[in-house]
Amino acid sequence: MFLRLYFYRLKDILFTKEIAIWNIFFPIILGTFFYLGFSNLMNESDLKLSPIPAAVVTESENTAFSEVLTSLCEEGDDQLFDAVYTDLETAKTMLNDNDVTGIIFIADTPHLMLSDNGIEQTIMQSFIQQYCNQADVLKEIAMKHPEKLSQAIDTLSSDVTYGHEISLANASYDPYMQYFYALIAMTCLFSASAGVHCLANMQANQSSLGMRREVAPVHKLTAIISDISATFTVQFLSVLLLFFYLIVILGIDFGQRILLILLTAFLGTLISLMTGLFIGALVKKNEAVQASIALVYSMGCSFLSGLMVEAIKDWIEHTCPIINRINPAALITDSLYALNMFESYDRYIRNTIILAVMAVILCLISYLLLRRTKYASL
Amino acid sequence: MSTPVVKIENLVKRYKELVAIDHFNLTVNEGEILGLLGPNGSGKTTTINCLLSLLSFDKGTVEVFGETMRPDSYRLKRDIGVVLQNVAVFDTLNVYENIDYFCGLYIKDKALRRKYVQEAIEFAGLSEFQKFYPKKLSGGLLRRLNIACGIAHKPKLIILDEPTVAVDPQSRNKILEGILELNRQGSTIIYTSHYMEEIEQICSRIVIMDKGRNLANGTSQELKQLIKNNETIYIDTLGLKNEHLTALRQMNHIYSVEYDQQQLIVKCSGGSHNLIHVLGFLQEQNIAFGRVYSELPTLNDVFLEITGKELRD
Ligand SMILES: Nc1ncnc2c1ncn2[C@@H]1O[C@H](COP(=O)(O)OP(=O)(O)OP(=O)(O)O)[C@@H](O)[C@H]1O
Numbered sequence A: 001m002f003l004r005l006y007f008y009r010l011k012d013i014l015f016t017k018e019i020a021i022w023n024i025f026f027p028i029i030l031g032t033f034f035y036l037g038f039s040n041l042m043n044e045s046d047l048k049l050s051p052i053p054a055a056v057v058t059e060s061e062n063t064a065f066s067e068v069l070t071s072l073c074e075e076g077d078d079q080l081f082d083a084v085y086t087d088l089e090t091a092k093t094m095l096n097d098n099d100v101t102g103i104i105f106i107a108d109t110p111h112l113m114l115s116d117n118g119i120e121q122t123i124m125q126s127f128i129q130q131y132c133n134q135a136d137v138l139k140e141i142a143m144k145h146p147e148k149l150s151q152a153i154d155t156l157s158s159d160v161t162y163g164h165e166i167s168l169a170n171a172s173y174d175p176y177m178q179y180f181y182a183l184i185a186m187t188c189l190f191s192a193s194a195g196v197h198c199l200a201n202m203q204a205n206q207s208s209l210g211m212r213r214e215v216a217p218v219h220k221l222t223a224i225i226s227d228i229s230a231t232f233t234v235q236f237l238s239v240l241l242l243f244f245y246l247i248v249i250l251g252i253d254f255g256q257r258i259l260l261i262l263l264t265a266f267l268g269t270l271i272s273l274m275t276g277l278f279i280g281a282l283v284k285k286n287e288a289v290q291a292s293i294a295l296v297y298s299m300g301c302s303f304l305s306g307l308m309v310e311a312i313k314d315w316i317e318h319t320c321p322i323i324n325r326i327n328p329a330a331l332i333t334d335s336l337y338a339l340n341m342f343e344s345y346d347r348y349i350r351n352t353i354i355l356a357v358m359a360v361i362l363c364l365i366s367y368l369l370l371r372r373t374k375y376a377s378l
Numbered sequence B: 001m002s003t004p005v006v007k008i009e010n011l012v013k014r015y016k017e018l019v020a021i022d023h024f025n026l027t028v029n030e031g032e033i034l035g036l037l038g039p040n041g042s043g044k045t046t047t048i049n050c051l052l053s054l055l056s057f058d059k060g061t062v063e064v065f066g067e068t069m070r071p072d073s074y075r076l077k078r079d080i081g082v083v084l085q086n087v088a089v090f091d092t093l094n095v096y097e098n099i100d101y102f103c104g105l106y107i108k109d110k111a112l113r114r115k116y117v118q119e120a121i122e123f124a125g126l127s128e129f130q131k132f133y134p135k136k137l138s139g140g141l142l143r144r145l146n147i148a149c150g151i152a153h154k155p156k157l158i159i160l161d162e163p164t165v166a167v168d169p170q171s172r173n174k175i176l177e178g179i180l181e182l183n184r185q186g187s188t189i190i191y192t193s194h195y196m197e198e199i200e201q202i203c204s205r206i207v208i209m210d211k212g213r214n215l216a217n218g219t220s221q222e223l224k225q226l227i228k229n230n231e232t233i234y235i236d237t238l239g240l241k242n243e244h245l246t247a248l249r250q251m252n253h254i255y256s257v258e259y260d261q262q263q264l265i266v267k268c269s270g271g272s273h274n275l276i277h278v279l280g281f282l283q284e285q286n287i288a289f290g291r292v293y294s295e296l297p298t299l300n301d302v303f304l305e306i307t308g309k310e311l312r313d
């Protein structure tokens, strides 16, 4: 019974024009616009790299590091830092006055002092990190093959610059990847409308089809689960299709952890579907009203997560972070961002758990609401 | 006596102020075709929806096959076929698939289902339209699809709520015959309509309802005997005078005489040979007459007499 209901429902959904348009073509078209619009921007920002102003304070001698630092401060195409060698006091004043982005301490273990977060700070951190990772190697080269040192530094600097590019592609104010994350989130969130529609087709007070189906001897739970599964299948497939289009056709790089990215999309679709169910079960109005609410929900969440104005999400993070913690669109974009940016899974896992828990809660509430079985009015 | 297929007792359903069903009683026995006859808004659909446990109601009991009907009475629902007043089919499935879908909600066995679906298609005369999608069907064909979806699984109890609206007379007759055939094959049928001809044609028992109440119930004959009128005579004639009318009124069994636009209308209650007596009187008086015809009472007359209003507006 379940499979029959499922497959018929699948066909029903696939042949509904609105669903094809909104879930499949709209995201792809939007993605294409983003791609065309931002591929230029992306190239420009590559060119605009300028040296990062930094104060350098010597705590203790470290020849190898000094050597590396000096070579990265030399004027030229690959100049990374614009360094001012000074004492701690002056350096701190400069940092406070925003004359420099950070202070680099020359010491046995080189370290940083930063006052802010941002792309330049990230680059500086990345540089120190890279150096520390490879300090032993560099020291050895400096001692045994001084002539090869500059070559080694070049490698290091290009690693940092590479880090730089990654940061550019993903940092919060970058117009490029953030938009694609938001696009993915939006596509997931469109499932809310599908959830509303799915439920309306099952409820006697919403549609004659629902009425007809409620007089059939099919357990309500079976009916709901089969329909929801079919709706989910289509919704998730449309997200997969979008990924395929973005990654394979447009060549957009979402990083290496593709399975985890898909897990996020899976949960994102699930939670939106559950939200749709929840809206359908809770709002005692006709399907059109419920569908509008679902649309407002998906577009609203997408907007807050930076689909139209990328700075919104950051602004919320500073003013009311809780919204970003519970906005599914923000959780989805943040998970994708974290997967691509950070080695550690902490942030990803946190987001994933929130998504999963919210989905389960919505599902339970919807079930409780839907158990009511007779209608006061049809 | 065996348990009734449907037993509704003292059903009351209110929509806020409006009492849609007012202490309604109904018993349907096995093998019957019960006609629920009432004008628009009389509560037919509401009764059906309460019977099917779709609607909650304020008072009363509903039993089907001797058991209380509940939303989760899946076992009972298995034996009920429903054709709702509003067409309920999937726009995205074609005729065959729609019937197969709904039949499949009741019949698991594939081979049996295929047979049933085919029979339902024949039944509704949809053979040529199997691959059509509902959007491409005319209103009448859509109705026929709706019927096919409801009865394909050959249920013991079939409930049809105004199934023939917008169906042309020829197809309608075919459907009515089909319903009679389903009944012969053993289905008990509840049929609502405001077309008295339909109801008279197929129903073994008729319930007349208005304003949510069960006003009268019986066979068409029994209902007609309830009322005073049992024959109306129409005679086209010229030059009748008042004294003639008065004389006519004094004849046996005649309770109403009207003369308007050269047509004499005489209503009789009981008695026989009323027409011959009236014509004999006219000949005695040397009054020429033209067209003459006499009508037996219709359900409309029954309805008119019980409620004081016409069945159809
Ligand atoms: N959801 C509702 N809310 C309020 N009133 C309703 C509702 N549904 C029906 N009614 C009222 O209940 C009464 C009975 O309606 P119902 O649909 O049962 O009539 P019906 O006999 O089926 O009429 P028709 O021949 O037009 O189908 C009507 O007065 C109608 O206006």
Ligand SMILES: [Mg+2]
Pocket (backbone or CB within 6 Å): B044, B045, B046, B085, B161, B162
């Ligand atoms: Mg009705």
